[in-house]
Amino acid sequence: MSIRDWPAAERPREKLLAQGAAVLSDAELLAIFLRTGVAGRSAVDLARQLLGEFGSLRGLLEADLAAFSAHLGLGPAKFAQLQAVLEMARRHLAERLRRDSALESPQAVRDYLKARLRHEPHEVFACLFLDSKHRVLAFEVLFQGTVDGASVYPRQVVKRALAHNAAALILTHNHPSGVAEPSQADRVLTQRLKDALALVDVRVIDHFIVGDGEPLSMAERGWM
Numbered sequence: 001m002s003i004r005d006w007p008a009a010e011r012p013r014e015k016l017l018a019q020g021a022a023v024l025s026d027a028e029l030l031a032i033f034l035r036t037g038v039a040g041r042s043a044v045d046l047a048r049q050l051l052g053e054f055g056s057l058r059g060l061l062e063a064d065l066a067a068f069s070a071h072l073g074l075g076p077a078k079f080a081q082l083q084a085v086l087e088m089a090r091r092h093l094a095e096r097l098r099r100d101s102a103l104e105s106p107q108a109v110r111d112y113l114k115a116r117l118r119h120e121p122h123e124v125f126a127c128l129f130l131d132s133k134h135r136v137l138a139f140e141v142l143f144q145g146t147v148d149g150a151s152v153y154p155r156q157v158v159k160r161a162l163a164h165n166a167a168a169l170i171l172t173h174n175h176p177s178g179v180a181e182p183s184q185a186d187r188v189l190t191q192r193l194k195d196a197l198a199l200v201d202v203r204v205i206d207h208f209i210v211g212d213g214e215p216l217s218m219a220e221r222g223w224m
Helices: 010-017 025-035 043-054 057-061 063-069 076-099 108-116 156-161 184-198
Strands: 124-130 138-142 168-174 203-209
Touching: 010 025, 025 057, 025 076, 025 168, 043 057, 043 168, 063 076, 076 108, 076 138, 108 124, 108 168, 108 203, 138 156, 156 184, 168 184, 184 203
Parallel strands: 168 203
Antiparallel strands: 124 138, 124 168
């Protein structure tokens, strides 16, 4: 049965307009993105099949072009559309973060860092540079490594902080394993960076580790 033959309250698009996007399942949201199904399958049926093949919505969103296009109902055009949607979401989160003090919007910081780093297949180290009122000046990825770790050089972090005339910053890196618990090496690195940045009067506010769930705050653990 075509989705057009479903009761209006059960159609994903009408349901979204009436009740909001949050009430829709992953398959219903994906069906709206797909717009149409394929022969013998509605858009919702196709969406459920794709979620099963990719393992999850996240698996689909993070697939590369080759893997994405190898599936029924998908291709380069859909891939381009999806990448545009994801980038718009990241930019929206960045704009939201720039409006307020990072310290007054801890959830905005977490949401932005998840959007930027959680999909990375290898370890990435980055900084959110802040002004004296803790508003975001810039976000920069400074180092990239393998799944086992990244080499982070304090001198380079200090150099970029001075280039942005930052008064403070937030450190962040991802754990591709999905486990956000900091290692002893993470704690040692954090202290090295704090010491180096203190020499140029730049305060390290926090160090967030991004895994599968909510980013872990080292400051909230009392390790800053």
